[in-house]
Amino acid sequence: MDTSARIDGERLLKRLDEFAAIGATPAGGVNRQALSVEDRAARARLAALAQERGFAVFQDPMANLFIRRPGVSDDLPPFLIGSHLDSQPMGGRFDGALGTLSAFEVLETLEDAGIRTPMAVEVVAWTNEEGSQYSPGCMGSMAFASGAIPGEWQAARSPDGKVLGEELTATLDALPRAIQRPLGGAVSGYLEVHIEQGPTLERENIPIGIVHAIQGTRWLEVVVTGQTAHAGTTQLSFRRDPLVAVTDALQDLYNTVMPNDERARLTIGRISVEPASINAIPGKVSFSVDLRHPDAAELARLENHVRAICETKASALGCEATIRRTFDMPPAQFSPSLLQAVEQAASRLAVPFRPMLSGAFHDALFLARVTDAAMIFVPCRDGLSHNEAEFVEPEHCVLGAQVLLHSTLAALAAYR
Amino acid sequence: MDTSARIDGERLLKRLDEFAAIGATPAGGVNRQALSVEDRAARARLAALAQERGFAVFQDPMANLFIRRPGVSDDLPPFLIGSHLDSQPMGGRFDGALGTLSAFEVLETLEDAGIRTPMAVEVVAWTNEEGSQYSPGCMGSMAFASGAIPGEWQAARSPDGKVLGEELTATLDALPRAIQRPLGGAVSGYLEVHIEQGPTLERENIPIGIVHAIQGTRWLEVVVTGQTAHAGTTQLSFRRDPLVAVTDALQDLYNTVMPNDERARLTIGRISVEPASINAIPGKVSFSVDLRHPDAAELARLENHVRAICETKASALGCEATIRRTFDMPPAQFSPSLLQAVEQAASRLAVPFRPMLSGAFHDALFLARVTDAAMIFVPCRDGLSHNEAEFVEPEHCVLGAQVLLHSTLAALAAYR
Numbered sequence: 001m002d003t004s005a006r007i008d009g010e011r012l013l014k015r016l017d018e019f020a021a022i023g024a025t026p027a028g029g030v031n032r033q034a035l036s037v038e039d040r041a042a043r044a045r046l047a048a049l050a051q052e053r054g055f056a057v058f059q060d061p062m063a064n065l066f067i068r069r070p071g072v073s074d075d076l077p078p079f080l081i082g083s084h085l086d087s088q089p090m091g092g093r094f095d096g097a098l099g100t101l102s103a104f105e106v107l108e109t110l111e112d113a114g115i116r117t118p119m120a121v122e123v124v125a126w127t128n129e130e131g132s133q134y135s136p137g138c139m140g141s142m143a144f145a146s147g148a149i150p151g152e153w154q155a156a157r158s159p160d161g162k163v164l165g166e167e168l169t170a171t172l173d174a175l176p177r178a179i180q181r182p183l184g185g186a187v188s189g190y191l192e193v194h195i196e197q198g199p200t201l202e203r204e205n206i207p208i209g210i211v212h213a214i215q216g217t218r219w220l221e222v223v224v225t226g227q228t229a230h231a232g233t234t235q236l237s238f239r240r241d242p243l244v245a246v247t248d249a250l251q252d253l254y255n256t257v258m259p260n261d262e263r264a265r266l267t268i269g270r271i272s273v274e275p276a277s278i279n280a281i282p283g284k285v286s287f288s289v290d291l292r293h294p295d296a297a298e299l300a301r302l303e304n305h306v307r308a309i310c311e312t313k314a315s316a317l318g319c320e321a322t323i324r325r326t327f328d329m330p331p332a333q334f335s336p337s338l339l340q341a342v343e344q345a346a347s348r349l350a351v352p353f354r355p356m357l358s359g360a361f362h363d364a365l366f367l368a369r370v371t372d373a374a375m376i377f378v379p380c381r382d383g384l385s386h387n388e389a390e391f392v393e394p395e396h397c398v399l400g401a402q403v404l405l406h407s408t409l410a411a412l413a414a415y416r
Numbered sequence: 417m418d419t420s421a422r423i424d425g426e427r428l429l430k431r432l433d434e435f436a437a438i439g440a441t442p443a444g445g446v447n448r449q450a451l452s453v454e455d456r457a458a459r460a461r462l463a464a465l466a467q468e469r470g471f472a473v474f475q476d477p478m479a480n481l482f483i484r485r486p487g488v489s490d491d492l493p494p495f496l497i498g499s500h501l502d503s504q505p506m507g508g509r510f511d512g513a514l515g516t517l518s519a520f521e522v523l524e525t526l527e528d529a530g531i532r533t534p535m536a537v538e539v540v541a542w543t544n545e546e547g548s549q550y551s552p553g554c555m556g557s558m559a560f561a562s563g564a565i566p567g568e569w570q571a572a573r574s575p576d577g578k579v580l581g582e583e584l585t586a587t588l589d590a591l592p593r594a595i596q597r598p599l600g601g602a603v604s605g606y607l608e609v610h611i612e613q614g615p616t617l618e619r620e621n622i623p624i625g626i627v628h629a630i631q632g633t634r635w636l637e638v639v640v641t642g643q644t645a646h647a648g649t650t651q652l653s654f655r656r657d658p659l660v661a662v663t664d665a666l667q668d669l670y671n672t673v674m675p676n677d678e679r680a681r682l683t684i685g686r687i688s689v690e691p692a693s694i695n696a697i698p699g700k701v702s703f704s705v706d707l708r709h710p711d712a713a714e715l716a717r718l719e720n721h722v723r724a725i726c727e728t729k730a731s732a733l734g735c736e737a738t739i740r741r742t743f744d745m746p747p748a749q750f751s752p753s754l755l756q757a758v759e760q761a762a763s764r765l766a767v768p769f770r771p772m773l774s775g776a777f778h779d780a781l782f783l784a785r786v787t788d789a790a791m792i793f794v795p796c797r798d799g800l801s802h803n804e805a806e807f808v809e810p811e812h813c814v815l816g817a818q819v820l821l822h823s824t825l826a827a828l829a830a831y832r
Contacts, residue, residue, distance in 0.1 A: 198649030215648060219694055229799060231683035231706040232631060232775025233614030236674040238799065243684055247666045254660050258652040267647035268659055269694045271687060278635055278685045278704045280802075288694045290647040359648025383645060383654065 003348050005113050007405050009398035012105045016397060019045065019085075019101060020093035029388025030093050033158075034086040034128035034139075035063070035167040040174045042085045042097075046104065046125065047175055053111060057178045062143040063127045063171045066181070069107050071119035076415060077186035079117070080371075081106060081408060082124035083194060084140070084363060088132050092195075092390020094380065094397075099193040100125045102401035109405055118415040119188055121408065126363045127168075133158040141363035145370045147184035189338055189411055190367040193376045193400045195392055197360050199383030207399050209356035209377030210342050214365045215265065216299045216331035220289040222310050224249075226319040228275060228283030240318040242285040243273060249313035250287075253306060257291075264302060265292035265359060294331045294357050332365045335372030338411055342374055345406035351399055372411075376403055419764050421529050423821050425814035428521045432813060435461065435501075435517060436509035445804025446509050449574075450502040450544035450555075451479070451583040456590045458501045458513075462520065462541065463591055469527060473594045478559040479543045479587045482597070485523050487535035492831060493602035495533070496787075497522055497824055498540035499610055500556070500779060504548050508611075508806020510796065510813075515609040516541045518817035525821055534831040535604055537824065542779045543584075549574040557779035561786045563600035605754055605827055606783040609792045609816045611808055613776050615799030623815050625772035625793030626758050630781045631681065632715045632747035636705040638662075638726050642735040644691060644699030656734040658701040659689060665729035666703075669722060673707075680718060681708035681775060710747050710773050748781045751788030754827055758790055761822035767815055788827075792819055 022045065023031045023038030032038040043065055047057045050067040058066040065085075068078065083099025103123040110121065126144070131137025134156040143149045154165035172180075196202075201209050226242035250268060257266040267290040273282040289306055293299040307323050314321035346353040356377055367373040378400040381391040438461065439447045439454030448454040459481055463473045466483040474482040481501075484494065499515025519539040526537065542560070547553025550572040559565045570581035588596075612618075617625050642658035666684060673682040683706040689698035705722055709715040723739050730737035762769040772793055783789040794816040797807040 196649065197646055198651075199645075199654045200649075200651065203654070217648065217695075230613050230776055230801065231685060232633065232681055232708050232777075233612065233616075234681075234775070234799065235614075235616070235678070238615045238619075241683075243666075243687065244670050247663055247670060250659075250663045251667045254663060262651070265648060265650075267657075267695070267697050269647060269689070269696050269698060270692045271659065271689055273685070273687055276686045279633075279683070279706050280685050281683050282685060290695050292648050359650070360646060361648075383650065385646065 003406055005109060005115065005405060007105050007109045007398065007401045012101060012398060012401055013394050015101045015105070016093065016097065019097050023087065025090065025388055027388040029390065030087045030091050031089050032085065032087040033089060033133045034130060035133065035164070035171045039086050040171055043125065044175060046085070046100070047178060049104065053108060055107065058181045059172060059175060059178045060144070060181050060183045062140050062149055062183060063168055064140045064144055065125040067104065067107065067123040069110060069121050071117045071121065073119060076119035077188045078120040078122040079188045079408065079412060080122050080124050080190045081192070081404060082126065083192050084129035085125045086128055086130050088130050088386045090388050092385060092387055094195045094390055094392045095197070095385050096129060098195060098392060098397060098400065102193045102404050105401045106405045106408060117412050129363055134164045138361060138363055138366055141366040144184050145366040149183065187371040189335070189372040190364060191338065191374055191376065191404060191407055191411070192362060192364045193378065193404050194362060195380040195385060195390070196377040197380065197383070197385035200356065201377060201379035202381065202383065204354065206352050206354050207379060207396050208346050208351050208353035208403055210339060210346065210353050211356050211358045211375035211377055212334050212339055213294045214332045214358040214361065215292040215294045216296055217327065217329045218291045218299060218303055218325060219327035220291070220303065220306060221286065221324045221326050222289060222321060223284060223286045224310070224314045224319050224321045225284045226282070226317065229281045231279040231281055234281060239281055241281045242314070242319045243282045245314045245317040245319045246285045246287065249310045252309050252313065257302060257305070263294055263357070265290070292359055296331050299331065329361065332368045334368060334374040337414070338372045338374040341410035342376060342403065342407040344410045346403050349402060349406060351403060376400060376407065419822055421525060421531065421821060423521050423525045423814065423817045428517060428814060428817050429810050431517045431521070432509065432513065435513050439503065441506065441804055443804040445806065446503045446507050447505050448501065448503040449505060449549045450546060451549065451580070451587045455502050456587055459541065460591060462501070462516070463594060465520065469524060471523065474597045475588060475591060475594045476560070476597050476599045478556050478565055478599060479584055480556045480560055481541040483520065483523065483539040485526060485537050487533045487537065489535060492535035493604045494536040494538040495604045495824065495828060496538050496540050496606045497820060498542065499608050500545035501541045502544055502546050504546050504802045506804050508801060508803055510611045510806055510808045511613070511801050512545055514611055514808060514813060514816065518609045518820050521817045522821045522824060533828050545779055550580045554777060554779055554782055557782040560600050561782040565599065603783070603787040605751070606780060606787055606789040607754065607792065607820060607823055607827070608778060608780045609794065609820045610778060611796040611801060611806070612793040613796065613799070613801035616772065617793060617795035618797065618799065620770065622768050622770050623795060623812050624762050624767050624769040624819055626755060626762065626769050627772050627774045627791035627793055628750050628755055629710050630748045630774040630777065631708040631710050632712055633743065633745040634707045634715060634719050634741060635743035636707070636719065636722060637702065637740045637742050638705060638737060639700060639702045640726070640730045640735050640737045641700045642698070642733065645697045647695040647697055650697060655697055657697045658730070658735045659698050661730045661733040661735045662701045662703065665726045668725050668729065673718060673721070679710055681706070708775055712747050715747070745777065748784045750784055750790040753830070754788045754790040757826035758792060758819065758823040760826045762819050765818060765822060767819060792816060792823065
């Protein structure tokens with residue numbers, strides 16, 4: 001394998017700065033929410049850069065943006081590399097932008113070096129990965145993978161009342177020179193660089209994570225009801241305090257789920273009580289459970305475990321637990337052949353790497369349903385993401401793009 | 417002791433119904449919040465009943481309402497009996513009203529029977545016991561006991577923006593025939609009938625509780641800070657989840673405070689997390705602690721215990737606890753001589769009784785700071801109060817007033 005091709009690190013870093021200025025926040029972050037004026041500006045800038053290099057620009061009805069460098073033959077479907085350009089409302093400058101601009105850097109490097117590829121390579125920027133304006137997130141990749149835009153999305157409203165269908169049309173209209181193409185279609189493979197959004201790589205001082213799977217996620221909403229009563233007048237034997245039951249259940253879950261299985265994740269992100277009066281025993285406690293596991297059977301077992309503990313602890317105190325599943329995302333496995341290509345690239349570049357699970361969702365999760373897909377993670381400072389302080393060392397940005405270039409070349413080599 | 421005098425049970429029950437109609441809620445409760453139009457209507461009705469009987473009506477600058485039946489001599493300060501007429505927003509028909517109307521029934525019975533008392537007996541309805549519109553509660557009795565209205569109360573605002581000073585003036589003006597008197601002044605003693613607001617008397621099938629003390633109360637606000645992070649990407653060893661620390665601390669407190677001391681009360685009435693996102697490890701957990709104990713030294717020890725547990729459990733997980741005391745009400749002991757008078761009355765009436773602690777505050781707590789005071793409790797169904805379903809058996813209403821009459825006579829006998 002020839003590893004002489006080199007991405008232009010300075011050009012990539014300059015582009016990252018340039019895009020970070022689009023929707024920049026005073027604290028150094030980015031507010032470039034999906035389909036906003038800022039998002040359109042970023043898309044227009046990327047399209048202009050593409051046109052300067054003579055690459056064709058396409059957009060599909062979901063406003064997913066594609067930049068195409070032709071291959072030797074059009075008989076084979078394109079190989080996609082990319083990520084997203086939208087951000088959280090107080091987001092960082094790397095989440096999404098790093099993967100999209102690294103992919104564009106790869107495209108320019110291929111062009112600069114005159115490397116011919118067996119099929120077209122396309123950079124893609126997926127629409128609305130974050131879901132902060134219109135729910136759910138990953139709309140662009142989800143619609144691409146399914147080949148359809150769910151009808152109800154058109155009427156989805158942002159917190160300030162904007163209607164998705166209208167903003168989608170305005171976003172498409174803002175790039176009149178882009179060529180319209182239908183949603184979906186055959187793809188030869190998909191690779192995405194992303195920041196880890198967790199602390200593992202930084203703490204282990206490893207610059208590259210090769211993501212072999214995305215954990216499955218289930219969300220539960222647990223409500224435990226007891227009997228509200230006066231804090232001062234009610235003796236212990238007369239209390240049916242649901243918070244005592246919930247405390248007992250959570251203690252048990254915290255002690256049994258993650259300590260017994262390093263692949264499991266259990267998070268209680270929300271808890272609230274009613275009537276929420278200082279001097280009243282709560283009558284009702286509600287909390288959310290975020291459960292994750294890369295193994296589907298184990299995830300199902302964990303859900304049953306949570307249900308059993310909550311029900312047992314509640315009934316032991318004369319309370320009642322009702323448990324509702326509000327979200328269920330099965331685990332996704334990435335393509336072994338593509339993972340092998342990434343490992344091969346990292347090894348030949350002599351870049352330290354480790355296999356990883358992704359705990360967060362990504363557009364790659366949906367691409368994995370229709371093609372070979374894999375992801376490359378780079379470290380971020382203190383594991384911080386969805387935060388204006390999000391930061392990736394310049395050398396890790398460059399290394400991620402370099403590994404993406406050679407992973408792409410290694411993957412394409414199979415078609416030669 | 418002559419126990420031949422009998423209150424008029426039917427008259428009392430009719431009055432309870434009549435007052436329950438003032439601010440009645442569809443579910444059978446009462447919404448008659450302090451200084452509201454409904455509160456003024458109840459005060460006006462009581463004043464009209466008093467005037468029909470020829471009793472003088474007074475109000476002080478805090479709108480505490482007094483109905484006076486003169487005694488043999490005006491050299492001795494009046495003996496007060498009463499409670500309050502205001503209610504919680506979704507309150508019951510007995511909390512406050514029972515004590516006030518029982519006291520008025522006693523005054524009418526004394527008049528009907530032509531019983532001469534050594535000093536005046538006055539029925540009092542204290543202003544804003546509940547504190548649901550303007551904080552703190554027990555404003556009327558607190559100001560009466562201290563002899564002053566704290567300056568900041570005048571500007572206190574209700575949840576819908578009413579200003580206490582203005583509503584106080586309007587309430588006073590609504591009873592133009594009442595005689596103004598200064599705040600405070602000497603009192604010979606104070607007796608108050610109230611519903612228990614707890615389940616003890618009903619469960620033990622005892623109709624009268626003789627309240628010898630009110631528990632001390634301390635409120636703490638505990639904030640435990642950790643590090644918010646992504647629920648999916650953050651391994652156990654990288655988590656500093658303040659909710660895990662709080663769960664551990666609460667479990668410890670629930671297991672050590674009340675089970676080890678039947679006089680202690682520990683209630684966590686409020687708990688909240690930030691950022692309260694399903695898929696984010698909380699960065700901060702806040703909760704309230706309501707601690708009660710009849711013994712001041714033990715209450716102080718409990719506060720130290722709570723502080724130590726919270727700090728230890730937080731720091732064990734790399735989190736930090738900050739603890740602030742927001743309220744401190746020392747325990748109050750009622751008057752031994754007055755308690756003896758109540759016991760004597762109950763014994764001679766052959767009514768079963770038990771000594772009790774009050775877990776809730778009452779106006780009597782503040783009166784106990786300036787005079788001999790005691791309380792008489794009657795059972796309420798299922799311990800429910802501050803609830804539209806609050807209910808007291810008619811026979812217990814009548815018995816409470818009967819014990820109040822003879823307790824008052826027994827107390828006054830000391831002055832003969």
